[in-house]
Amino acid sequence: MNGLGVRTLFSKEMRRFLRVPGQTLLSPLITTSLYFLVFGWSLGSRIQEVDGVPYARFILPGLVMLGVVTNSYLNSASSLFVMKLQGTVVDVLVSPLSYAEILGAFVAAAVARGMLVGGIMWLVGALFTGFGVAHPLLALLLLVGVAAGFAALGFLTATWAGSFEQVNFLPTFVVTPLTFLGGVFYSASMAPPALRWLTRANPIYYLVEALRWSVLGRADPPPTAGFAVAAALAVGALLVAYAVLRSGWKLRG
Amino acid sequence: MTGPVVRLRGLSKLYGDFTALDRVDLDVADGEILALLGPNGAGKTTLISIVAGLTRASAGEATVLGRDVVRDYRFTRRAVGLVPQEVNFDPFFTVEEALHFQAGYFGVRLSPARLEEILEALDLAGKRHANTRSLSGGMKRRLLIGKALVHEPRVLFLDEPTAGVDVRLRQQLWAYVRRLRARGTTIVLTTHYLEEAEELADRVAVIDRGRILLVEGKDRLMERQGGKTLRISLGAPIAVLPDGLARLGARLEEDGSAIDVDAPPGGSFGPALAAVATAGLPVGDVETRRARLEDVFVSILGSEGGAAP
Numbered sequence: 001m002n003g004l005g006v007r008t009l010f011s012k013e014m015r016r017f018l019r020v021p022g023q024t025l026l027s028p029l030i031t032t033s034l035y036f037l038v039f040g041w042s043l044g045s046r047i048q049e050v051d052g053v054p055y056a057r058f059i060l061p062g063l064v065m066l067g068v069v070t071n072s073y074l075n076s077a078s079s080l081f082v083m084k085l086q087g088t089v090v091d092v093l094v095s096p097l098s099y100a101e102i103l104g105a106f107v108a109a110a111v112a113r114g115m116l117v118g119g120i121m122w123l124v125g126a127l128f129t130g131f132g133v134a135h136p137l138l139a140l141l142l143l144v145g146v147a148a149g150f151a152a153l154g155f156l157t158a159t160w161a162g163s164f165e166q167v168n169f170l171p172t173f174v175v176t177p178l179t180f181l182g183g184v185f186y187s188a189s190m191a192p193p194a195l196r197w198l199t200r201a202n203p204i205y206y207l208v209e210a211l212r213w214s215v216l217g218r219a220d221p222p223p224t225a226g227f228a229v230a231a232a233l234a235v236g237a238l239l240v241a242y243a244v245l246r247s248g249w250k251l252r253g
Numbered sequence: 254m255t256g257p258v259v260r261l262r263g264l265s266k267l268y269g270d271f272t273a274l275d276r277v278d279l280d281v282a283d284g285e286i287l288a289l290l291g292p293n294g295a296g297k298t299t300l301i302s303i304v305a306g307l308t309r310a311s312a313g314e315a316t317v318l319g320r321d322v323v324r325d326y327r328f329t330r331r332a333v334g335l336v337p338q339e340v341n342f343d344p345f346f347t348v349e350e351a352l353h354f355q356a357g358y359f360g361v362r363l364s365p366a367r368l369e370e371i372l373e374a375l376d377l378a379g380k381r382h383a384n385t386r387s388l389s390g391g392m393k394r395r396l397l398i399g400k401a402l403v404h405e406p407r408v409l410f411l412d413e414p415t416a417g418v419d420v421r422l423r424q425q426l427w428a429y430v431r432r433l434r435a436r437g438t439t440i441v442l443t444t445h446y447l448e449e450a451e452e453l454a455d456r457v458a459v460i461d462r463g464r465i466l467l468v469e470g471k472d473r474l475m476e477r478q479g480g481k482t483l484r485i486s487l488g489a490p491i492a493v494l495p496d497g498l499a500r501l502g503a504r505l506e507e508d509g510s511a512i513d514v515d516a517p518p519g520g521s522f523g524p525a526l527a528a529v530a531t532a533g534l535p536v537g538d539v540e541t542r543r544a545r546l547e548d549v550f551v552s553i554l555g556s557e558g559g560a561a562p
Contacts (some may be wrong), residue, residue, distance in 0.1 A: 005360050088342070093356075253266075
């Protein structure tokens, strides 16, 4: 194994996003704070409680999930795409790094960014709603699995993409709608029948609810469903990303 | 190392219906500079990309130091340095960081002494902390060479290293390539600048339409394919070539103001000069011109029905 090579690629990927903290850390923090301010604070004063939990505390797990998903995806997607665009992907492809090592370093750095952003968001939210977490280790495990899955999806998208517009396709047209319709701001049991059906057909809903269970100790569907979705997403996306990288598609002639 | 450093056998690359490489056989000897010469689209970049691991061959075998570039990629890639044709840079990092990262990918810790040596040799010491985005085009190209050398490869592939580079930088790069060779690095150079191959190469491989047309020592190639030509400029034009010169194959040029005579390989111009004296021609000037690689190249491609360079 090329241990130094993996550490170097991981370190380069970490430094890349830490070098632009305004864009990578501060921006999601501000967005989340705004969500929190608008939906949690202003609406929360009217909604009071959802499923017996103060509304601001109810929406926090979903917002953290949104932050982790978006940032882990964007890190690997934007990094690999910029490397393709600038031609520096050649530097990695001619090196003795194996496919698994390349993918592992990209995904690990993207997971780190997702967890860092998610952690900051949780800290800010917890200042208003309290720091209690019912199952901290399971919450971490779930988020790492989700981040790894979306990091692999980001890697895949950047491999395929020919433009920034295509890189942004998944977060804009898939992740954001699914997250908004995934019970971040509402409980499926309270929703009208059509929205309830739509919500329960949405895999992100189970991720949000599993994190809600991990943090609050209660959720609508059984949390095992969310853990199963996270595991399937992580394993499936990583395997497909590995197979695509190994095939050389769009990267090696 | 007694065998070739790079050995290609039956190497082919197809892109759909297009044949980029067609059953190429080629050996690169230890410590030599081999110029891979051909027009645009001849297959030069495809060939070196396969050896460096950027492209996969459709058929055939490529080995570096006796090891297969696919099966033993970790070994062969550590032995190969590639300077790609397209200038690349990572706008997030400095020159020094870029070199450290590249060494790390190869599992090598870049020592301060080695870093200093590379920066000095490529005239980048003053820019070590500069963001790579701020470098001039020439500096970016030198940084590419630095990145290809961080792991001290046995064989260095330079893909059109001086394309779009000014004369001064070109001379600097050539001097550096010679120094690398003197230290034992084997160098494969792709270029369509014939002057570059003539200046640097020990051997020349001419490639066109994916096929290697010829591989030969540069001096021998020029000796064999292109002899010397003697040009005698006359003080006054003549209408008819004297018999003595016509028998030597001389030609009237410049509307009778000059006579060109080709020397036979290994032969001299003595008989031609004697014939001029015998004919009593008014000689203004005499010069000899050695065929340049460009002439040889054009004649090889021409005889194969290939494209112009």
